[in-house]
Amino acid sequence: MQTKILLIYTGGTIGMAKDYGDQSLKPFNFDNLLKQIPELGLLDCSFDYHSFDTPIDSSDMKPKYWINIADTIQQNYENYDGFVVLHGTDTMAYTASALSFMIDNLEKPVIFTGSQLPIGDLRTDAKENLITSIQLASLRKKDKPIIKEVCVYFEYKLFRANRTTKINAENFDAFESPNYPVIGVSGVHLEVKEDLLLKNTVTEKLAINKKLNADVGVLKIFPGMNRSFIESVLKAPNMKAFIIEAFGTGNIFTDDWFIELLEEVTNKGIHLIINTQCAGGMVELGRYATSDALLKMGAISSFDLTMEAAITKAIYLLGQNLSKDEFKAQYEANLKGELRHHFYND
Ligand code: ASP
Numbered sequence: 001m002q003t004k005i006l007l008i009y010t011g012g013t014i015g016m017a018k019d020y021g022d023q024s025l026k027p028f029n030f031d032n033l034l035k036q037i038p039e040l041g042l043l044d045c046s047f048d049y050h051s052f053d054t055p056i057d058s059s060d061m062k063p064k065y066w067i068n069i070a071d072t073i074q075q076n077y078e079n080y081d082g083f084v085v086l087h088g089t090d091t092m093a094y095t096a097s098a099l100s101f102m103i104d105n106l107e108k109p110v111i112f113t114g115s116q117l118p119i120g121d122l123r124t125d126a127k128e129n130l131i132t133s134i135q136l137a138s139l140r141k142k143d144k145p146i147i148k149e150v151c152v153y154f155e156y157k158l159f160r161a162n163r164t165t166k167i168n169a170e171n172f173d174a175f176e177s178p179n180y181p182v183i184g185v186s187g188v189h190l191e192v193k194e195d196l197l198l199k200n201t202v203t204e205k206l207a208i209n210k211k212l213n214a215d216v217g218v219l220k221i222f223p224g225m226n227r228s229f230i231e232s233v234l235k236a237p238n239m240k241a242f243i244i245e246a247f248g249t250g251n252i253f254t255d256d257w258f259i260e261l262l263e264e265v266t267n268k269g270i271h272l273i274i275n276t277q278c279a280g281g282m283v284e285l286g287r288y289a290t291s292d293a294l295l296k297m298g299a300i301s302s303f304d305l306t307m308e309a310a311i312t313k314a315i316y317l318l319g320q321n322l323s324k325d326e327f328k329a330q331y332e333a334n335l336k337g338e339l340r341h342h343f344y345n346d
Helices: 030-036 038-042 063-079 092-102 126-138 227-234 256-267 289-296 307-318 324-332
Strands: 003-011 016-018 025-027 045-056 082-086 110-113 150-154 157-160 184-186 190-192 216-220 241-246 271-276
Touching (some): 003 126, 038 126, 045 126, 063 082, 082 092, 082 126, 092 150, 092 307, 126 150, 126 184, 126 190, 150 184, 216 307, 227 256, 256 271, 256 289, 271 289, 271 307, 307 324
Parallel strands (some): 003 045, 003 082, 082 110, 110 150, 241 271
Antiparallel strands (some): 150 157, 157 184
């Protein structure tokens, strides 16, 4: 039987065409998709599409739109075998990571893709990205989907969504998964590395968690940073969590005033999360004396989370109204394949 795929179009370069009047890129009517990519008619699956009423540049993405996408998946879940979300590349890693946390009991593929050049452009990367994403969403074994998680497909590579980060504003090869291997490759064969996929044993119906709270602050530190700037950030009203982008394995400068400010933060019940500025590797609090104070004040380690996953995980968990201890336990746990506590060779 032919698989049925739902394309969810949110906006981004992939669906834009050049306005030859003012030369700017504008979202085009998605009805024209088949005309732009006649190859879609050759696919061994059928598909429908659902478009945002007003497609957006992904720089305008917000949690309320994450909920829209999740709702669309939930409402159409029984009628389709897989979902392909067309999204701008700029914040794709955030939306895809957020969706991975928000959706529970997923047994079908949700593949995010986009492009660096619009679909109508002669040298576009949109066609390959879209066609292969639909094929990946259609893959089945013993009449069951092979992929049962949220992924990003871009430029011949399939990634776990909550491991991705956009690393290039210009190259077609724009995404990377610094701490988890690529889970599929499109070459002569479409190869999915099944041993690296999430293995969900699902006993309950698909559920979407729509309670989100974005009262999260991010502070990237650098040598010689201005004290009053840090004070104003860490004393900002109504914050529920701060993520410190620390050095290396989670190290910070040890000036008394900075440590005292961080203690004040945790004493107020604000969650203090430590991430690293390094693209690869992980936070290990207490490895160096320069993170001892963080360990003592009970700071939360983000281990090897990408910044996108660190932020969206905080937004998701803040919405669940957890106690301080539960929040830390959940944050440091591996919920959806987003985090490891040790590297493979440890
Ligand atoms: N600014 C665009 C967006 O993220 C870039 C892209 O789609 O590649 O929506």
